Amino acid sequence: MHDHRKLGRELDLFDTDPLMGAGLPYWLPDGAIVRHTLEEYVREAERAAGYRHVYSPVLGKRDLYEISGHWDHYREDMFPPMDLGAEQVVLRPSLCPHHALIYRSRSHSYRELPLRIAELGGMYRAELSGVLGGLARVRAIHLNDAHIFCTLEQAVEEARAALALIARAYADLGIRASRYRLSLPGEGGKYVADPRLWRRATALLREVLDSSGIDGSGIDYEAAEGEAAFYGPKIDVQITDPAGRESTLSTVQIDFHQPERFDLHYIGPDGAKHRPVMVHRSVIGSVERAVAHLLEEHGGAFPTWLAPVQLAVLPIAQAQEERAHEVVRRAVARGLRAEVLGPGDGTLGARVRAARLVPYQAVIGDREADAGLAAVRLRDGRRPGAVPVAELLERIAARAADRGAELWPAA
Numbered sequence: 001m002h003d004h005r006k007l008g009r010e011l012d013l014f015d016t017d018p019l020m021g022a023g024l025p026y027w028l029p030d031g032a033i034v035r036h037t038l039e040e041y042v043r044e045a046e047r048a049a050g051y052r053h054v055y056s057p058v059l060g061k062r063d064l065y066e067i068s069g070h071w072d073h074y075r076e077d078m079f080p081p082m083d084l085g086a087e088q089v090v091l092r093p094s095l096c097p098h099h100a101l102i103y104r105s106r107s108h109s110y111r112e113l114p115l116r117i118a119e120l121g122g123m124y125r126a127e128l129s130g131v132l133g134g135l136a137r138v139r140a141i142h143l144n145d146a147h148i149f150c151t152l153e154q155a156v157e158e159a160r161a162a163l164a165l166i167a168r169a170y171a172d173l174g175i176r177a178s179r180y181r182l183s184l185p186g187e188g189g190k191y192v193a194d195p196r197l198w199r200r201a202t203a204l205l206r207e208v209l210d211s212s213g214i215d216g217s218g219i220d221y222e223a224a225e226g227e228a229a230f231y232g233p234k235i236d237v238q239i240t241d242p243a244g245r246e247s248t249l250s251t252v253q254i255d256f257h258q259p260e261r262f263d264l265h266y267i268g269p270d271g272a273k274h275r276p277v278m279v280h281r282s283v284i285g286s287v288e289r290a291v292a293h294l295l296e297e298h299g300g301a302f303p304t305w306l307a308p309v310q311l312a313v314l315p316i317a318q319a320q321e322e323r324a325h326e327v328v329r330r331a332v333a334r335g336l337r338a339e340v341l342g343p344g345d346g347t348l349g350a351r352v353r354a355a356r357l358v359p360y361q362a363v364i365g366d367r368e369a370d371a372g373l374a375a376v377r378l379r380d381g382r383r384p385g386a387v388p389v390a391e392l393l394e395r396i397a398a399r400a401a402d403r404g405a406e407l408w409p410a411a
Helices: 004-010 029-048 062-068 096-104 152-173 195-210 257-261 287-298 318-333 348-354 366-371 389-402
Strands: 059-061 082-084 087-091 115-124 140-150 179-184 221-225 234-240 246-255 277-282 311-315 338-340 360-364 373-378 385-388
Touching: 004 287, 029 115, 029 140, 029 152, 029 287, 059 062, 062 087, 062 096, 062 257, 096 115, 096 140, 096 257, 096 277, 140 152, 140 287, 152 195, 152 234, 152 246, 152 277, 179 195, 195 234, 195 246, 246 257, 246 287, 257 277, 311 318, 311 348, 311 389, 318 338, 318 360, 318 366, 318 389, 360 366, 360 389, 366 373, 366 385, 373 389, 385 389
Parallel strands: 179 221, 311 338, 311 360
Antiparallel strands: 059 087, 082 087, 115 140, 140 277, 179 234, 234 246, 246 277, 360 373, 373 385
């Protein structure tokens, strides 16, 4: 069983400092590589799916969250407002009010819909210190968020496409959903009081689940009361860590509430104003929780495309160090992440052990240096033997590009 907090420190990925505060981790260089690679993967997947990216500030006036309903229904989880002259501003607990304003800033025709707006943005939640833990529960969250503004007729297909995008991402990341949950309101919760909108959104989400999955045959799911957002029901994609603890990583929601609160509209084919539907979705949830789960799922042995170092080059002696650095330069020119572990870093055996989580190791002795070869060792223990450096780099680049799990597939 792997603990991401222990692994994160051992692998120099992230850490915390009491002067920064609890629940506010910082990322070290190798951790920043993992995070950046993950973020770019999501942005690329979103661009291919027709999303357009925006940036919005992490602060907003208190009035904004009063309109969205966060102030009435979510205040206990928000940081206190800050006085700024005659106004009060708040660290945002969510990106959706900002995206509603971005949509509202321009007029829209039905021909523009669905309009998919995505952002990997920061938000802040005043979590109690007792529930904080590593990257899994933090106060400064970087959320892979998106909001789709569409017609009622488009909402089910957009939500279904979001679930498919989540499934593809999980396959590329080498993780799996433990179950799907339809999260509904429960007794005693602080929810928007509009039963008609709740029934409408719930019916649409059931339709999404019943028509998704392989060949549209539906996804097995469980309904859970008391897990809904304050403004509507949602589909939660649940993951389970090695200790058996379950949490939500990805979500899909159909929201009628905020379009009404922000008076959003589009011009229909009849020339009249119509209210759009707002589909919320997050493919990998928060970057922090995603990396925590990936660490524990893979034990620090990230898939090739995500690994902080993809190739470790190990010259046997000082005489081969220049050739080793040349291999690294060629790897970097191919867009790969490589480093030299030379004799100054210990015996060859010690260096092999130090690089045990790196997908590929290239050992270079006199014979390899003279012939332009590298003796290849794989993370899974296999030794394919000596191959030309160009072939090795081509194989690694191919695995990184297709995000394949197999390190050395048969030719």
